[in-house]
Amino acid sequence: MKHPLLACAAACAVWNMAWAPAAAAYPERPIRIVIGFPPGGAIDTIGRLIGPRLAERLGQSVVIENKPGAGGIVALQGIGKAEPDGYTVLMGTMGNLSISPGLVKDFSFDMEKDFAPVTVVASSVMVVYTHPSLPVRSVPELIAYAKANPDKVNFASSGNGGLPHMAGELFNSATGLKLVHVPYSGSAPAVKDVVAGQVQMTIEAPAIGLPFVQSGQLRALATTGRERSPVLPDVPTVAESVPGYEVTNWFGIVAPARTPADRIERLQKEIAVVLKEPEIRKRLDALGVAVVGSTPAQAGRYMAEERARWTKVIKDANITTN
DSSP states (O other), X not given: OOOHHHHHHHHHHHHHHHHSOOOOOSOSSOEEEEESSOTTSHHHHHHHHHHHHHHHHHTSOEEEEEOOOXXXXXXXXXXXXXXXXXXXXXXXXXXXXXXXXXXXXTOOOOHHHHEEEEEEEEEEEOEEXXXXXXXXXXXXXXXXXXXXXXXXXXXXXXXXXSHHHHHHHHHHHHHTOOOEEEEOSSHHHHHHHHHTTSSSEEEEOHHHHHHHHHTTSSEEEEEOSSSOOTTSTTSOBGGGTSTTOOOEXXXXXXXXXXXXXXXXXXXXXXXXXXXXXXHHHHHHHHTTEEEOOOOHHHHHHHHHHHHHXXXXXXXXXXXXXX
């Protein structure tokens, strides 16, 4: 015969299980995707394209929050200190996720210990854009003109340490030029000043510059991928004139370290589904952006490889943010 106290305990356990609240579903409130650059750039365009569809799938609002500063490092610092609960994540570029750690002195984070990779969303080649007033129509002509006019050709970038800055410095290193770097607080204001003729050129994403090429306000001199871009099949690559030159940007999402793995996996899976939707793919293709949607493990490996690659480039070319 069961002891009365044991029977009572069993009954109480069943009662408590019946009335215990269910495990909290994720997400229960809006999710913030922080972008370390001003509105209008390629990363902002991509974030705002996938955000609404991601919100529909998650059943909660997805808020895109721009926090520009220091080439995306201000936003990175904020995420590093955020609550690791899956409600605040960062969408960054190769610049602030893989270049800055090897470029910025006294970088205050360990990217592998302080952040948890979620996914690499997409990737994109870049385009060398010039203002029509610059009398060049090809990379060889640009090189010849810059050599004949030392220190008189400027290139705009989204900020010190960002990928447009590194793409320009890598071009300098590969060609022996001294194009003068002019940093801005984001891609949109940088391109705006090139369109206005305040700066002669920039190396930027197709998404932000192609409308100005179509209107005749900018020239697309070359693309930076290994092969020609499907979006600009008639535009040569830089590598066709400067062998070995290759720059491919990518856009990834990271969360604070110690964010629960199941929440990271949920975010990644829903983002991957959104990226496969025909309308989303069509719009990204039109922007010259290739869909990725990698798993957290794949993203982590790729980001680490990119950090190692760019740290070596920075060291070998003696690139600084000055």
